[in-house]
Amino acid sequence: MATSSYYVPESSRLPIGTSIGLICLAAGAGGMMNHSSAGGEGWALPHLVFFVGALILAAVLYNWFAKVITESHAGLYSAQMDRSFRWGMGWFIFSEVMFFAAFFGALFYVRQWAGPWLGGEGDKGVSHMLWPDFVYSWPMFNNPAGADLPGPNAIIDPWHIPLLNTVLLISSSVTVTFAHHALRIMDRTRVIFWLAATVILGAVFVYYQILEYIEAYQDLGLTLDSGIYGSTFFMLTGFHGAHVTIGAFILFVILIRIIKGHFTPEQHFGFEAAAWYWHFVDMVWIGLFFFVYIL
Amino acid sequence: MTSVVTSHEDGHHGPAKGLMRWVLTTNHKDIGTMYLWFSFTMLLIGGAMALIIRAELFEPGMQLIEPEFFNQMTTMHGLIMVFGAIMPAFVGLANWLVPMMVGAPDMALPRMNNLSFWILPFAFGMLILTLFSEAGAPNFGWTFYAPLSTTYAPSSVTFFIFGVHLMGISSIMGAINIIATILNMRAPGMTLMKMPLFVWTWLITAYLLIAVMPVLAGVVTMMLMDIHFGTSFFNAAGGGDPVLFQHVFWFFGHPEVYIMILPAFGIVSQIIPTFARKPLFGYASMVYATASIAFLSFIVWAHHMFTVGLPLATELFFMYATMLIAIPTGVKVFNWVSTMFRGSMTFETPMLFALAFVVLFTIGGFSGLMLAIAPADFQYHDTYFVVAHFHYVLVPGALFAIIAGVYYWIPKWCGNYYNETLGKWHFWLSFIGVNITFFPMHFVGLAGMPRRIPDYALQFADFNAVASVGAFIFGFSQLLFLYIVITTIRGNNKASAEVWEGAEGLEWTLESPAPYHSFSEPPEVK
Numbered sequence: 001m002a003t004s005s006y007y008v009p010e011s012s013r014l015p016i017g018t019s020i021g022l023i024c025l026a027a028g029a030g031g032m033m034n035h036s037s038a039g040g041e042g043w044a045l046p047h048l049v050f051f052v053g054a055l056i057l058a059a060v061l062y063n064w065f066a067k068v069i070t071e072s073h074a075g076l077y078s079a080q081m082d083r084s085f086r087w088g089m090g091w092f093i094f095s096e097v098m099f100f101a102a103f104f105g106a107l108f109y110v111r112q113w114a115g116p117w118l119g120g121e122g123d124k125g126v127s128h129m130l131w132p133d134f135v136y137s138w139p140m141f142n143n144p145a146g147a148d149l150p151g152p153n154a155i156i157d158p159w160h161i162p163l164l165n166t167v168l169l170i171s172s173s174v175t176v177t178f179a180h181h182a183l184r185i186m187d188r189t190r191v192i193f194w195l196a197a198t199v200i201l202g203a204v205f206v207y208y209q210i211l212e213y214i215e216a217y218q219d220l221g222l223t224l225d226s227g228i229y230g231s232t233f234f235m236l237t238g239f240h241g242a243h244v245t246i247g248a249f250i251l252f253v254i255l256i257r258i259i260k261g262h263f264t265p266e267q268h269f270g271f272e273a274a275a276w277y278w279h280f281v282d283m284v285w286i287g288l289f290f291f292v293y294i295l
Numbered sequence: 296m297t298s299v300v301t302s303h304e305d306g307h308h309g310p311a312k313g314l315m316r317w318v319l320t321t322n323h324k325d326i327g328t329m330y331l332w333f334s335f336t337m338l339l340i341g342g343a344m345a346l347i348i349r350a351e352l353f354e355p356g357m358q359l360i361e362p363e364f365f366n367q368m369t370t371m372h373g374l375i376m377v378f379g380a381i382m383p384a385f386v387g388l389a390n391w392l393v394p395m396m397v398g399a400p401d402m403a404l405p406r407m408n409n410l411s412f413w414i415l416p417f418a419f420g421m422l423i424l425t426l427f428s429e430a431g432a433p434n435f436g437w438t439f440y441a442p443l444s445t446t447y448a449p450s451s452v453t454f455f456i457f458g459v460h461l462m463g464i465s466s467i468m469g470a471i472n473i474i475a476t477i478l479n480m481r482a483p484g485m486t487l488m489k490m491p492l493f494v495w496t497w498l499i500t501a502y503l504l505i506a507v508m509p510v511l512a513g514v515v516t517m518m519l520m521d522i523h524f525g526t527s528f529f530n531a532a533g534g535g536d537p538v539l540f541q542h543v544f545w546f547f548g549h550p551e552v553y554i555m556i557l558p559a560f561g562i563v564s565q566i567i568p569t570f571a572r573k574p575l576f577g578y579a580s581m582v583y584a585t586a587s588i589a590f591l592s593f594i595v596w597a598h599h600m601f602t603v604g605l606p607l608a609t610e611l612f613f614m615y616a617t618m619l620i621a622i623p624t625g626v627k628v629f630n631w632v633s634t635m636f637r638g639s640m641t642f643e644t645p646m647l648f649a650l651a652f653v654v655l656f657t658i659g660g661f662s663g664l665m666l667a668i669a670p671a672d673f674q675y676h677d678t679y680f681v682v683a684h685f686h687y688v689l690v691p692g693a694l695f696a697i698i699a700g701v702y703y704w705i706p707k708w709c710g711n712y713y714n715e716t717l718g719k720w721h722f723w724l725s726f727i728g729v730n731i732t733f734f735p736m737h738f739v740g741l742a743g744m745p746r747r748i749p750d751y752a753l754q755f756a757d758f759n760a761v762a763s764v765g766a767f768i769f770g771f772s773q774l775l776f777l778y779i780v781i782t783t784i785r786g787n788n789k790a791s792a793e794v795w796e797g798a799e800g801l802e803w804t805l806e807s808p809a810p811y812h813s814f815s816e817p818p819e820v821k
Binding site: 006008009010011012013014015016018019020022023026027029030031033034036037038064080083084087088091092094095096097098099101102103105106109110114115118122123124127130131140143144145148149151223224225226227228229230231232234235 | 542
């Protein structure tokens with residue numbers, strides 16, 4: 001087959017399997033949340049649906065990626081196909097950027113406008129009449145509702161775990177670049193070394209993030225339901241942490257593929273896509289470090 | 296560079312047989328067909344809901360349904376029409392047409408294409424099933440403002456949120472596929488500025504989709520957390536703000552409006568030159584105008600929130616920014632009219648719908664300008680004037696363009712001409728019905744009739760009765776459309792490859808019906 005051809009796959013069971021997995025996951029998650037918010041306890045049908053959905057999705061995605069790898073090794077993917085993958089991954093990352101932008105936007109809006117207005121400042125400070133005793137400050141240790149909705153006692157000190165995590169993540173972006181350079185000259189041992197280092201740095205980051213959450217919940221009273229500070233803090237860092245976990249898992253799969261002898265200096269978009277994703281996660285962290293932790 | 300379709304190992308190129316063909320397909324035409332049928336099904340379901348609303352509003356007082364159910368109908372009607380009817384119809388047209396128009400064998404990522412589609416029936420199945428649950432379907436309006444959609448929402452809101460997530464995933468994947476196809480799969484010689492305008496408008500629409508669907512996902516996630524996990528995003532008692540919901544929602548919502556109209560611009564820009572037998576006037580300015588509208592769509596969102604209590608400077612900024620949109624839109628209308636000027640015009644059904652689009656969409660655009668004037672909007676806000684405005688841009692706007700597109704390309708799709716006489720009947724019934732329905736809403740709105748209320752004061756009775764009659768005329772005319780489409784598919788009035796005298800573009804160089812894989816060999820574009 002000529003390398004310049006564009007591969008159009010035959011009909012496939014993979015997408016419909018993914019759709020079924022996704023709807024089970026979504027319907028199950030919805031049912032689970034309604035179940036527990038209505039005071040239900042223990043296991044119910046939605047838990048089963050969710051669990052089955054997760055299994056289906058995991059199985060189908062495993063097979064989907066395996067199929068793509070097989071097709072790639074069979075030489076079905078041309079340079080043009082490679083560009084489709086690049087556009088696809090690039091725009092996917094852009095969509096992720098916009099997802100985080102929504103939460104950053106919420107944080108900026110609350111700090112710049114809604115919070116001061118509630119405290120009686122500015123153009124729309126009239127909303128102060130709702131809670132006349134409320135004094136705005138950020139971090140918001142005292143919420144407008146006061147004792148009815150207690151705020152955090154303290155917040156995470158940016159210069160301990162967050163600073164360490166910043167160093168870890170930035171180092172991991174450097175190590176993944178070293179791995180890429182090694183892949184370009186096909187020094188497989190060095191690729192494995194630097195990629196493994198990246199995965200470990202990512203895992204350690206997640207470990208420290210979990211320690212930080214434990215500290216927040218147990219010692220600082222900083223929780224999801226401690227008002228808007230906790231809401232923005234946990235949603236931003238939580239989604240970021242989830243992305244680090246996914247990114248580290250992707251890099252781990254790439255590491256296994258490297259060990260198995262996949263990729264060539266010319267063709268290794270799977271590696272590059274994982275690295276792009278990792279750099280994106282890194283950039284989001286830098287935003288978090290400044291706007292959530294320090295400022 | 297040559298591009299050859301590589302198919303099955305055994306080399307057969309036709310579709311498989313039976314139901315599994317549709318479930319497992321990776322073919323852009325099959326998937327486009329499914330999108331279009333799905334969208335039409337949703338149009339009928341959402342339309343039935345609209346008719347329930349209009350039947351209740353036929354005369355003052357409570358007639359048929361409970362107010363709670365009325366709220367569910369307005370909410371589900373809006374959600375189904377926006378996310379289930381209009382958007383999938385455009386994606387279906389893109390699937391059918393973009394590969395043919397750029398000279399590609401198929402979409403860039405065919406399996407993901409199947410996934411984008413098949414998420415939708417499941418997601419809408421889940422959403423519609425909430426109607427039969429004990430708590431009832433979502434009832435907070437399609438804009439689902441907090442705290443109505445958080446503190447005071449029925450429990451079905453959770454399924455609504457996950458449904459929105461699924462639709463978002465579907466839209467993002469669909470948009471990525473379209474962008475990759477347009478940027479990477481064009482035939483040699485098909486430079487960006489030679490692309491048909493339908494392709495251009497979809498490229499820009501896909502960009503908007505990828506930019507704002509994640510923001511929608513973000514806002515429903517905040518709702519989910521507020522409802523089930525105790526966060527305070529939209530709760531002022533915890534330092535949040537219900538108005539934050541509106542900002543984030545409309546940051547998605549306004550580009551969403553253009554997602555539903557830019558491909559319509561593209562369709563009309565294909566049809567008018569064909570039936571005026573002149574090239575499109577001002578092609579480059581059309582491209583730049585589309586891009587300008589897309590850019591402006593990101594900085595006008597708060598014009599939906601003039602009455603919520605914004606600082607004066609904010610009101611002014613969003614008022615002026617909104618009015619700027621009239622400039623690129625005016626360029627487009629001017630170009631369409633100039634294309635027709637001294638053309639050799641004929642008035643087949645697609646052209647009739649396209650002409651109605653130009654006129655009636657412009658009316659919707661003008662009422663939009665009225666709404667953009669912040670001080671005047673304090674009078675219009677949340678009245679039937681707003682309902683009249685957005686239905687003018689969405690029904691004789693987006694929907695008419697979709698119908699025009701179906702009539703225009705259906706001979707290419709199934710190899711047969713439709714029945715022109717019946718097509719004209721469909722047009723005139725739709726045209727008259729749509730205006731009887733929505734024009735009186737301007738008057739009752741200006742006189743102060745609020746939207747989303749199942750009862751109204753006596754002085755609004757006559758116009759409401761008229762609107763209800765129009766709605767039933769319009770609604771049942773669409774069954775004629777269904778009949779025309781089915782008879783065209785089954786018919787034997789064979790279409791030529793060119794189909795329309797004066798039609799230009801790569802899709803008309805393919806035989807009718809178009810072969811299963813569009814361009815096995817990339818065509819030469821001069």
